[in-house]
Structure formats: structure tokens, C-alpha cells
Amino acid sequence: MKIMVLEDNRESRRALKELISNISDEISVEVAATCEEAKELLKDTIPFALFLLDINMDMRKTEDTSGLEFAKSLRNEKQYEFTPIVFITSLVNLEVTSFREAQCYSYITKPFRKSEVEKIVRKVLSHQEERQEKTIVVKKDGVNYRIRTNEIISIQAILRGVRINMGKETMDIRYLTLKDILEKIDSPEFIQCHRMYIINTDYIDYVDSVNQLIQLKGQASPVEIGITYKTAIKKWL
Numbered sequence: 001m002k003i004m005v006l007e008d009n010r011e012s013r014r015a016l017k018e019l020i021s022n023i024s025d026e027i028s029v030e031v032a033a034t035c036e037e038a039k040e041l042l043k044d045t046i047p048f049a050l051f052l053l054d055i056n057m058d059m060r061k062t063e064d065t066s067g068l069e070f071a072k073s074l075r076n077e078k079q080y081e082f083t084p085i086v087f088i089t090s091l092v093n094l095e096v097t098s099f100r101e102a103q104c105y106s107y108i109t110k111p112f113r114k115s116e117v118e119k120i121v122r123k124v125l126s127h128q129e130e131r132q133e134k135t136i137v138v139k140k141d142g143v144n145y146r147i148r149t150n151e152i153i154s155i156q157a158i159l160r161g162v163r164i165n166m167g168k169e170t171m172d173i174r175y176l177t178l179k180d181i182l183e184k185i186d187s188p189e190f191i192q193c194h195r196m197y198i199i200n201t202d203y204i205d206y207v208d209s210v211n212q213l214i215q216l217k218g219q220a221s222p223v224e225i226g227i228t229y230k231t232a233i234k235k236w237l
Contacts, residue, residue: 001024001026001027001028001049001050001124001125002027002028002029002030002046002047002048002049003020003027003028003029003030003048003049003050003051003052003121004029004030004031004032004038004041004048004050004051004052004053005017005020005029005030005031005032005052006031006032006035006038006051006052006053006054006057006067006070007031007032007033007052007054007088008033008034008054008057008058009054010033012054012088012110012112013031013033016029016031016052016088016112016117017029017031019114019117019118020052020117020121023118023121023122023125024125026125027121027125030044030048034057035057035066035067035069035070038070039070042077047079047080047083048080048083049083049084049124050083050084050085050086050121050124051071051074051080051083051084051085051086052086052088052108052117053067053068053070053071053085053086053087053088054067054087054088054089055067055068055087055088055089056089056090067087067088068087071085071087071104075103078205084105084106084124085103085104085105086104086105086106086107086108086120087104087106087107087108088107088108088110088112089107089108089109089110090109090110105120105124106120108120134148134149134150134187135147135148135149136149136181136184136185138164138171138173138176138181138184139173140171140172140173140174145171147164147166147171149185149187149189149190149200150200150202151166151167152164152165152166152185152190152200153165153166153167153199153200153203153216153217153218153219154197154198154199154200154203154216154219154223155178155181155190155197155198155199156196156197157177157178157195157196157197158172160174160175161173161174161175161176162176162177162178162181164181165219167218178192178196178197178198181198182198189201189202191229191232191233191236192229192232193214193223193224193225193226193229193232193233194223194224194225194226194229195226195228195229196226197223197224199214199216199223200216201236203216203217203218203219204216204217205217207225207233207237208222212224212225212230213225214233
């Protein structure tokens with residue numbers, strides 16, 4: 001799990017990086033002293049799973065909220081629309097604003113306590129691991145296969161079975177219905193958008209409401225939204 005720390009104070013940056021890195025070997029911490037440095041870090045192909053952002057990036061200016069503005073820009077990125085953001089702040093009056101405008105996950109007040117930081121990071125880490133490791137077992141040609149649900153892009157109904165699309169690989173499973181596999185997965189990320197299709201909403205690139213189509217990331221052709229399933233898509237939107 002990759003975490004970004006945006007903090008203008010050098011000692012606070014160092015302390016946070018050391019503290020978070022010691023929580024787990026599964027954590028990689030990237031630090032930035034300015035919003036410009038943070039934007040450069042976003043160019044990496046491996047996405048961040050958590051952001052710890054200082055709201056006031058210039059202590060000489062008490063009205064500075066550049067960290068909050070950076071958080072709001074993250075929310076405009078599809079990739080980080082729901083990624084947890086934790087604000088680091090000594091400006092108590094900005095707490096309500098930060099929750100409302102950037103949908104922050106939580107906040108840490110300065111001077112921060114080690115136990116407080118650890119508790120938040122461990123909670124996010126546990127949710128991340130649980131989501132990544134969720135699997136289903138399907139049988140093909142008498143062999144049981146374990147598939148990670150976060151690798152499934154879509155599931156299509158085919159003659160006497162279903163086709164599981166995992167991007168570079170597809171798997172045809174006989175004698176299984178869309179209803180059966182939806183019950184197996186049992187995850188809110190998966191919704192049926194057509195009598196022939198189930199999609200993983202994490203892979204949605206965009207929804208064309210005019211033509212009733214859904215474009216999934218990395219897929220050449222869009223998936224049609226069936227009349228019966230329009231309500232489910234609207235609810236997700």
C-alpha cells in the first residue's frame with residue numbers, strides 16, 4: 001500500500017514517514033514538501049491508497065489552505081474519487097470545511113500523537129487488504145480455480161454458462177448463471193447493468209447516459225445498459 005504525506009515542515013515529514021513505514025512492511029511512504037512535488041508523485045503508475053495532507057502549507061500565512069485545494073483536485077480525478085484523505089491541521093475552524101468540500105476520511109490535529117496516526121493508518125490498511133484478497137472459487141473442467149474479485153472487470157452470460165473477463169484473460173464457466181456468480185461475489189462493487197452483463201464499477205471509465213452505454217477501462221467496446229437495470233446504474237451514479 002502506497003501512502004502520500006504532504007507536509008511542509010521537514011521534521012514532521014520525517015517523523016510521519018518513519019512512523020508510518022514502521023507499521024508494516026507492506027507500506028511504502030512517499031513524501032512531498034509542496035503541492036507541486038505532490039502532483040509529480042501522482043504521475044507514478046502505482047496509485048496511492050491513502051493521503052495524509054497538511055491543510056496549511058505556508059505557516060507564515062494563516063489563511064493558506066493549499067493542502068485543502070490539493071485534496072479537492074484529487075476528488076476530481078476518477079482514480080482518487082473515493083481514496084481516503086486524512087488532513088493534518090492545527091486550524092480547528094477548518095475541520096467542518098475539510099469534511100464537506102473534500103470528503104476527508106478523518107483528520108489529525110497538531111501536534112499529532114503517534115497512537116492516533118497508527119490507528120488511522122492500520123484501519124485503512126486492513127480495509128485495503130480485505131478488498132484486495134477477496135476471492136471466489138469456480139470450477140472449470142473439474143478443476144477448482146480461485147479468482148480475486150478485484151481482477152474481474154465484467155461477467156457475461158453465454159450459452160449454458162458465464163464468461164469472466166479479467167482483462168488479459170477470460171474464463172468460461174459452464175452451468176453457472178449471472179445470479180449464481182453475483183451471489184458468490186457478494187460485493188457492492190459488482191452490479192448487473194444488462195440481462196447479459198455484470199460489471200465491476202471500479203473499472204468504469206464513463207457512463208454515457210444518452211446512449212445508455214458504459215465504457216469499462218481497457219475494454220474496446222462499451223456495455224449496454226438494459227432498460228430494467230437503469231435504476232441500479234442511476235443509484236450507483
